[in-house]
Each structure stands twice: as structure tokens, then as C-alpha cells.
Amino acid sequence: xxxxxxxxxxxxxxxxxxxxxxxxxxxxxxxxxxxxxxxxxxxxxxxxxxxxxxxxxxxxxxxxxxxxxxxxxxxxxxxxxxxxxxxxxxxxxxxxxxxxxxxxxxxxxxxxxxxxxxxxxxxxxxxxxxxxxxxxxxxxxxxxxxxxxxxxxxxxxxxxxxxxxxxxxxxxxxxxxxxxxxxxxxxxxxxxxxxxxxxxxxxxxxxxxxxxxxxxxxxxxxxxxxxxxxxxxxxxxxxxxxxxxxxxxxxxxxxxxxxxxxxxxxxxxxxxxxxxxxxxxxxxxxxxxxxxxxxxxxxxxxxxxxxxxxxxxxxxxxxxxxxxxxxxxxxxxxxxxxxxxxxxxxxxxxxxxxxxxxxxxxxxxxxxxxxxxxxxxxxxxxxxxxxxxxxxxxxxxxxxxxxxxxxxxxxxxxxxxxxxxxxxxxxxxxxxxxxxxxxxxxxxxxxxxxxxxxxxxxxxxxxxxxxxxxxxxxxxxxxxxxxxxxxxxxxxxxxxxxxxxxxxxxxxxxxxxxxxxxxxxxxxxxxxxxxxxxxxxxxxxxxxxxxxxxxxxxxxxxxxxxxxxxxxxxxxxxxxxxxxxxxxxxxxxxxxxxxxxxxxxxxxxxxxxxxxxxxxxxxxxxxxxx
Amino acid sequence: xxxxxxxxxxxxxxxxxxxxxxxxxxxxxxxxxxxxxxxxxxxxxxxxxxxxxxxxxxxxxxxxxxxxxxxxxxxxxxxxxxxxxxxxxxxxxxxxxxxxxxxxxxxxxxxxxxxxxxxx
Amino acid sequence: xxxxxxxxxxxxxxxxxxxxxxxxxxxxxxxxxxxxxxxxxxxxxxxxxxxxxxxxxxxxxxxxxxxxxxxxxxxxxxxxxxxxxxxxxxxxxxxxxxxxxxxxxxxxxxxxxxxxxxxxxxxxxxxxxxxxxxxxxxxxxxxxxxxxxxxxxxxxxxxxxxxxxxxxxxxx
Numbered sequence: 001x002x003x004x005x006x007x008x009x010x011x012x013x014x015x016x017x018x019x020x021x022x023x024x025x026x027x028x029x030x031x032x033x034x035x036x037x038x039x040x041x042x043x044x045x046x047x048x049x050x051x052x053x054x055x056x057x058x059x060x061x062x063x064x065x066x067x068x069x070x071x072x073x074x075x076x077x078x079x080x081x082x083x084x085x086x087x088x089x090x091x092x093x094x095x096x097x098x099x100x101x102x103x104x105x106x107x108x109x110x111x112x113x114x115x116x117x118x119x120x121x122x123x124x125x126x127x128x129x130x131x132x133x134x135x136x137x138x139x140x141x142x143x144x145x146x147x148x149x150x151x152x153x154x155x156x157x158x159x160x161x162x163x164x165x166x167x168x169x170x171x172x173x174x175x176x177x178x179x180x181x182x183x184x185x186x187x188x189x190x191x192x193x194x195x196x197x198x199x200x201x202x203x204x205x206x207x208x209x210x211x212x213x214x215x216x217x218x219x220x221x222x223x224x225x226x227x228x229x230x231x232x233x234x235x236x237x238x239x240x241x242x243x244x245x246x247x248x249x250x251x252x253x254x255x256x257x258x259x260x261x262x263x264x265x266x267x268x269x270x271x272x273x274x275x276x277x278x279x280x281x282x283x284x285x286x287x288x289x290x291x292x293x294x295x296x297x298x299x300x301x302x303x304x305x306x307x308x309x310x311x312x313x314x315x316x317x318x319x320x321x322x323x324x325x326x327x328x329x330x331x332x333x334x335x336x337x338x339x340x341x342x343x344x345x346x347x348x349x350x351x352x353x354x355x356x357x358x359x360x361x362x363x364x365x366x367x368x369x370x371x372x373x374x375x376x377x378x379x380x381x382x383x384x385x386x387x388x389x390x391x392x393x394x395x396x397x398x399x400x401x402x403x404x405x406x407x408x409x410x411x412x413x414x415x416x417x418x419x420x421x422x423x424x425x426x427x428x429x430x431x432x433x434x435x436x437x438x439x440x441x442x443x444x445x446x447x448x449x450x451x452x453x454x455x456x457x458x459x460x461x462x463x464x465x466x467x468x469x470x471x472x473x474x475x476x477x478x479x480x481x482x483x484x485x486x487x488x489x490x491x492x493x494x495x496x497x498x499x500x501x502x503x504x505x506x507x508x509x510x511x512x513x514x515x516x517x518x519x520x521x522x523x524x525x526x527x528x529x530x531x532x533x534x535x536x537x538x539x540x541x542x543x544x545x546x547x548x549x550x551x552x553x554x555x556x557x558x559x560x561x562x563x564x565x566x567x568x569x570x571x572x573x574x575x576x577x578x579x580x581x582x583x584x585x586x587x588x589x590x591x592x593x594x595x596x597x598x599x600x601x602x603x604x605x606x607x608x609x610x611x612x613x614x615x616x617x618x619x620x621x622x623x624x625x626x
Numbered sequence: 627x628x629x630x631x632x633x634x635x636x637x638x639x640x641x642x643x644x645x646x647x648x649x650x651x652x653x654x655x656x657x658x659x660x661x662x663x664x665x666x667x668x669x670x671x672x673x674x675x676x677x678x679x680x681x682x683x684x685x686x687x688x689x690x691x692x693x694x695x696x697x698x699x700x701x702x703x704x705x706x707x708x709x710x711x712x713x714x715x716x717x718x719x720x721x722x723x724x725x726x727x728x729x730x731x732x733x734x735x736x737x738x739x740x741x742x743x744x745x746x
Numbered sequence: 747x748x749x750x751x752x753x754x755x756x757x758x759x760x761x762x763x764x765x766x767x768x769x770x771x772x773x774x775x776x777x778x779x780x781x782x783x784x785x786x787x788x789x790x791x792x793x794x795x796x797x798x799x800x801x802x803x804x805x806x807x808x809x810x811x812x813x814x815x816x817x818x819x820x821x822x823x824x825x826x827x828x829x830x831x832x833x834x835x836x837x838x839x840x841x842x843x844x845x846x847x848x849x850x851x852x853x854x855x856x857x858x859x860x861x862x863x864x865x866x867x868x869x870x871x872x873x874x875x876x877x878x879x880x881x882x883x884x885x886x887x888x889x890x891x892x893x894x895x896x897x898x899x900x901x902x903x904x905x906x907x908x909x910x911x912x913x914x915x916x917x918x
Contacts, residue, residue: 291767295771296771297767297770297771297773308771308772311771312768312771315764315767315768315771319760319764322760323757323760326753326756326757326760330749330752330753374766374767374770375766375770377770377773378766378769378770378773586821586849587821587849587850587851587854
């Protein structure tokens with residue numbers, strides 16, 4: 001009770017500080033001598049208050065204080081301590097507190113670390129960020145308060161969804177939010193820079209660090225989400241084009257595009273309008289995503305408890321931000337494009353423009369696919385589903401020229417270039433095609449498409465690999481990131497081509513056998529944990545190499561809420577994963593067993609890590625002229 | 627000119643989709659395209675709910691009876707409406723869905739060629 | 747001037763998007779498959795629960811009579827709750843109850859009926875659940891009110907007193 005009160009009032013105080021900050025910034029905008037340290041202390045205080053509030057919520061969870069409505073709805077006394085803590089942000093209210101945490105943290109660090117920029121710019125960034133923060137404070141306090149009081153105090157809570165009771169809950173949301181919410185600072189600073197007309201090479205260098213940091217966290221956050229879905233949701237898939245997954249992918253696409261454009265802007269005063277638009281769009285997409293996920297307008301396995309009232313608030317908030325941005329862009333931005341917009345067709349600038357072109361296309365595919373069903377239903381009351389086949393059909397053909405452009409683009413020089421190493425480029429292309437043909441020829445489905453896909457990915461792979469040796473340390477970060485991307489596409493393609501699956505029904509002691517594999521249902525036992533009982537089964541699987549492996553999938557019966565989940569057992573090796581999952585069949589004494597061999601899964605995860613690492617590296621590389 | 631070449635290539639790729647599938651492959655392809663109606667965003671292939679299991683049995687039966695892939699989709703569309711299919715059909719409801727991204731791609735190309743003078 | 751026009755154009759587009767989202771919020775998110783009211787009943791055949799015989803839908807449904815097709819199973823908790831209403835309904839001469847026993851075992855189904863009573867004239871044994879899909883159902887319990895080979899009304903979920911009264915008024 002005490003902690004709820006402290007938490008609640010910390011939030012209200014935080015909101016007051018927002019208003020103070022905005023007031024001071026505007027009042028002293030022209031005359032700002034002593035403002036610097038004062039504002040820094042206030043932003044720190046605001047961040048501190050949100051931290052206090054957050055800790056109070058955690059403590060309420062740990063103490064199982066069911067007089068707090070959020071704790072009641074999402075926790076239980078028998079829940080293990082780890083999930084009492086991590087479960088704090090596993091619900092709508094708690095995760096909004098996480099939003100505020102990241103928003104206030106980023107503006108504080110921004111103010112702390114930005115040294116060489118005009119104070120007016122810092123103040124304006126602060127003002128815009130505070131507008132977002134105020135919106136979230138009001139949203140939290142009015143519609144989604146984590147500190148609502150219920151009386152009489154219930155004895156027990158409702159418990160946490162068993163699917164969320166997983167270590168990944170502790171890391172996936174925080175890391176994802178650091179990227180997702182972190183793009184807010186890019187939004188605010190872009191608006192500030194536009195107002196002051198300082199969108200320039202210097203600004204690009206300064207904001208680049210923030211773009212990269214946000215991008216790295218977002219990439220890692222999405223990776224963690226995929227890994228979690230892979231082993232927890234028990235179907236061996238890692239990306240389903242589910243609306244909530246798409247909602248995290250869209251800011252990522254915009255942010256990656258922005259990253260490339262900032263590289264251009266750093267060197268030449270071009271593409272300024274586009275950079276501003278992208279900066280605004282990234283965070284707008286994040287907000288739009290928040291709206292789609294929390295308002296109940298979409299149907300997905302990931303959604304939080306939905307509430308159209310909250311949805312309306314976010315909708316109005318989102319569109320207010322959009323209209324403010326539009327207004328600022330149109331009235332303050334002076335586009336100075338004169339002759340600077342002519343590029344040679346064979347230059348790095350052109351290749352980055354082509355990158356932008358394709359990325360925006362991919363973004364539009366994901367955006368339209370996610371939102372279209374909503375629009376159709378409003379117009380004609382017809383409900384349709386847009387799923388993986390749509391995205392695959394529209395994205396995959398365009399990946400081919402995209403991969404090739406990715407291979408050749410970085411080799412081009414700024415301004416103008418002749419392609420050197422022409423011989424090597426063509427040679428590697430031929431090798432890629434031949435190799436791809438040899439790999440794919442045993443699979444007759446979609447033969448031509450697969451061959452071309454694999455060859456373009458292989459081409460990027462070889463080119464970037466060769467670049468490691470001939471270029472040594474120049475542009476290492478870009479090389480690593482592009483190499484990682486080629487590895488990602490290759491791993492996904494090979495995983496798709498070479499995966500196999502056996503689905504069968506077995507009783508204890510029974511065996512399944514085909515030409516390649518022998519599955520024996522060895523034994524079954526029971527186990528009791530703090531908040532669930534489990535049926536542990538033991539399988540021994542012999543593959544064509546004669547190697548025997550033991551896998552133990554489980555069925556867990558949780559106490560509160562009373563849900564049965566199926567926990568897969570996965571054996572991961574460098575080359576492939578062996579994945580087994582069991583399910584109860586109603587009214588029968590046998591189990592449904594699903595065994596999959598999935599090659600290169602580990603490579604999918606590693607390649608995304610490599611991509612993030614490449615991005616991270618560019619933070620540390622020294623600036624030099626090409 | 628380049629854009630036209632690009633589209634010609636894409637068209638070629640699509641027209642070469644010879645799908646030689648076994649029964650198992652066809653069943654997997656179909657069940658991946660069907661939505662499990664009592665789950666929150668899973669396909670029949672991925673789900674192990676009662677409904678999904680029955681759907682898989684029924685798809686098996688229909689394949690045995692000699693139904694083609696399109697006929698099976700039509701069968702389920704008739705029972706449950708278009709929402710059960712993950713691959714949206716190309717009909718008057720979905721022209722915008724399929725064509726708008728392509729349109730955006732083309733518009734992007736036009737904007738680029740107009741605003742950026744590409745010198746040789 | 748061109749700039750202002752562009753601005754107005756973009757703002758209008760966003761306003762339209764806003765309206766769409768706003769309307770979208772009003773729509774309920776629970777999908778009930780198009781209720782197929784006034785649609786013909788599906789043609790199918792199935793095995794009976796009690797007798798070892800296969801019947802055709804044309805054998806089961808004659809015109810001129812009202813039928814209530816009820817999908818149930820012994821392991822379904824809400825089915826127990828609606829069962830007493832079904833027993834009441836079975837007393838009426840105006841409507842005949844046909845059951846589809848969904849994904850059950852014969853033993854469990856029969857003992858369920860022995861315990862709570864059997865309101866059905868005939869029961870189809872749908873062990874795999876495929877017959878229910880023929881009707882466009884996706885769970886238990888569901889009920890269909892039929893007359894003259896046409897589905898008049900579909901009920902998803904257990905029947906309650908209010909729906910029971912509605913059925914009574916419809917069969918008059």
C-alpha cells in the first residue's frame with residue numbers, strides 16, 4: 001500500500017516536472033545563461049522519479065501486494081521470485097512505465113552528453129521530448145495507472161500467463177524498448193533541428209550515434225523476440241508476420257533506412273528533407289505500433305489486454321504528434337536543394353538512394369499488410385486475413401535485386417566511380433549461380449526462384465567476404481553488417497529448404513521408424529514445481545548416422561491460471577537444431593509427437609548478432625574521409 | 627527502362643513456379659494457409675488445438691478424395707468466410723492490398739528519376 | 747503555393763486514416779464467422795452413436811419440421827449447463843433435437859447421457875470433429891435452428907434462458 005502511494009505520487013511529480021521543464025525552456029529560450037545545469041538536474045530528477053515509481057511497482061509485485069490492481073491481475077503468491085520481478089513489465093500498465101523510463105532516460109543522457117550543439121537546439125529537443133513524455137504521463141495516470149487501489153484486498157492474485165513465465169521476459173521487453181522507444185530522441189531532435197534550420201553535416205554526425213544505439217537495441221530486441229517465439233510457442237517457427245511482430249519490424253526498416261541516409265548527410269548537404277521525414281516516421285511508426293497493439297483493434301497472439309478507450313487516447317495522441325510534425329516540417333524546413341541533387345549514376349549516393357527505394361517498398365508492404373484488414377472491415381464489414389503468403393510473395397522477388405545492389409553498392413566511390421575489379425565481380429557472380437544450382441537442384445519446388453535467391457545471397461556473401469581480405473580495416477562495420485545480412489538470408493533459405501518433420505502418435509514404449517529416423521518413446525514421469533506440475537517424457541532418437549540422442553519434452557499444468565502448456569526440448573548444434581514437442585490428444589492414451597530437424601537455426605541468430613555488431617562497431621570507428 | 631527490365635524478370639520468376647508437391651507437402655502448404663479460428667493468430671499447421679487437429683484430419687480426407695488445393699480453400703471459405711485463409715485472394719476487395727505496394731514502388735522510382743539528375 | 751497544396755493533400759490523407767482507425771476501434775474484435783443465416787444445411791453423412799448405422803443428412807432432416815442441431819461433448823463444461831434446457835426443449839413436439847457428439851468416446855458420451863438424460867432423437871458420433879466443420883462450427887457447444895432445410899439461427903456457446911425463449915418463439 002505504501003509503495004503504491006509512493007509510486008503513484010512519483011508519477012504525478014514527474015508530470016509536474018515535465019510542465020516545469022517546458023515552461024522554463026520556452027520562457028528562457030532567448031536568454032539562457034544559467035539554464036544548462038538547472039535543466040540537466042531537472043531531467044535527472046524526472047528520470048529518478050520514474051525509476052522510483054518503477055521500483056515501487058516491482059516491490060509491490062515481490063510483496064504480492066494484492067491491494068494493487070495491477071499486481072492482483074498479473075501475479076500470484078506461488079509465482080517464482082524471478083517472475084514476480086520480471087512480470088512487472090509483462091502487463092500493459094507496467095510496460096507503459098517502462099516506456100516512460102526509457103523516454104526520460106534518453107532525454108537525460110541526451111542533455112548530459114551533447115556538448116557541441118547550440119543550447120537552443122538542446123532546449124527545443126527537450127521541449128519536443130517532454131511533449132511525448134507528458135502525453136505518456138497523462139495516459140498512464142488517467143487510463144492505465146499501475147497503482148490503482150482495490151478494496152477489499154483479495155487473498156490471491158490471478159497469476160501470470162504461463163507463456164510469459166520464461167527468462168526471456170526479463171530481457172526481451174527492456175532491450176526492445178531501448179530501441180523502439182529510444183527512437184523518440186531522434187524524433188524530437190529532428191524536429192528541433194528543423195525548427196532551427198540546422199539540419200546539416202554536423203547535425204548528422206551528432207545524431208548518428210543516437211540512431212545507431214537505437215538501431216542496435218531494436219535489432220537485438222527483435223532477435224530476442226524471435227528466439228523466444230521459437231522455443232516457447234512450440235511450433236519451431238521464428239517469424240510469423242503476426243501484427244505485433246510487424247509492428248516492431250516497421251520502425252526497424254525506417255531506422256535502417258535512416259541510418260544509411262545519415263551516412264550520406266554526414267558527407268554532403270543532401271537529402272535533408274528525406275532525413276527529417278525518416279526521423280519523424282520512425283517514432284511515428286513506433287507510436288502507431290503501440291496503438292495497434294494496445295487498442296484491441298488487431299487480433300494476435302501477442303496482444304495485451306485490450307481496451308478501446310485507451311486506444312482512442314493513443315490514437316489522438318499519435319495523430320497530434322503527426323500533425324505537429326507535419327506543421328513544423330512544412331513551415332520551418334527550407335529545402336536548399338539546388339544543384340546538389342545531381343548524382344552520377346555509378347556512385348555511392350545512387351546506391352544509397354536505391355537502398356532507400358527498396359526499403360520504403362518493404363516498409364509499405366508490411367504496413368499495408370498489417371493495416372489493410374482494419375480499413376476493409378470499416379469500409380465493407382468484410383474480414384480478411386493477411387498472412388505469410390502475402391508478405392513472401394511481395395518481398396521475396398524484390399530481395400534479389402536488393403541483395404545484388406547491397407553487394408555492389410558499397411564498392412562504389414562517393415561522387416563517381418568506375419567499377420574496378422570488374423573481373424572479380426563477374427567471376428563471383430558466376431560461381432554463386434553455379435553453387436546455388438548445385439545446392440538447390442534436388443528440391444523441385446520453386447526451383448528457379450530458389451536458385452536465383454540463393455545465388456544473390458551467395459553473391460553478397462562472397463563479395464563481403466572477399467572485402468574483408470582486400471580492404472582490411474576500412475569500413476569494417478559496414479562490411480560486417482552486410483556480411484551478416486547475407487548470412488541471415490542464406491541461413492533462412494537453407495533452413496527452409498532442408499528442414500524435415502515427423503508427426504506421429506505414440507504411446508509409452510512405442511516406436512516410430514522411417515528410412516532416416518527412429519523415434520522411441522522411452523518413458524514418462526511426473527515432476528512438481530512451485531507453481532506447476534509437469535509430465536516429463538523421454539524420447540531417444542536415432543538418425544541415419546546411427547547417433548542416438550535423448551530429448552525430453554514436457555507438458556506443464558500451471559496452477560494459476562489453470563493452463564496447460566507444452567514445453568519443447570531443443571538440442572542445438574552448430575549445424576542444426578533437433579526440436580521435439582508433445583501434445584495431449586483428447587480422450588486418448590497416446591500423445592501427439594512432433595519431431596523436427598531444423599538446420600542452420602543457430603546461424604540465423606548468429607547472423608543477426610553479427611549485423612548488430614557491425615552497427616555497434618561503427619560507433620567506435622574513427623572518422624575519416626574516404 | 628531499367629524498371630521495365632526488373633519487372634520482366636519478376637514476371638518470369640513467377641511464371642516458372644512449377645510446384646511438384648507430394649500429398650504431404652500439399653497438406654502442409656494448405657494447413658499453413660488456414661487460420662486456426664480458436665487460436666490467437668496461429669495457423670492450423672502450427673496449432674495443436676482441437677479445432678486445428680480436426681481441420682488437419684479433414685484436409686487429409688479431402689486430399690484423399692482428390693480435391694485440388696483451390697477446391698479445398700473454396701470448401702473452407704464457404705464454411706467460414708475469407709478470414710480463414712491467410713493468403714488473400716485477388717478480388718475486388720483486395721486489389722488495393724496487392725497493388726498499392728507495387729504502385730508505391732513505381733511512384734518511388736518516378737520521384738527518384740525526377741528529383742535526382744543522374745549523370746553518366 | 748505548391749507547398750501549401752501538398753500540405754493540405756497530406757493532411758487530408760491523414761485525417762481519412764484517422765477516421766478509419768477511429769471507426770475500426772468501434773468494431774468488435776471477436777470474429778463470428780458469417781452466421782450463414784438462411785443458408786442451406788450442409789449435405790453430409792455420419793455414424794450414429796447408439797446404433798451401428800450410417801445416416802445421410804436427408805434422412806435426418808425432413809421439411810416441415812423444426813430441428814435443433816446441437817454440438818456437444820462429455821468433456822465440455824458449458825454443455826452440462828445447457829443440457830437441462832435441452833431436456834426441456836425435447837419435450838416440445840414442435841422441434842426435434844439432433845445431436846453431434848464432438849471428439850468424444852462412445853463410453854463417455856453414453857454415460858454423460860445416462861447421467862443427465864438424452865434429449866436427442868438421433869445422435870451423430872463425430873469422433874474426429876470433421877462433421878462439425880461441415881456445419882462451420884469450431885467448438886463446443888454450438889446449436890443450429892433448422893427448418894425446411896435452411897439454417898434459421900445459429901448459436902455459438904451454451905444456450906441460456908433468454909436464447910431458449912427466443913427458440914421457443916421462433917418455432918411457433
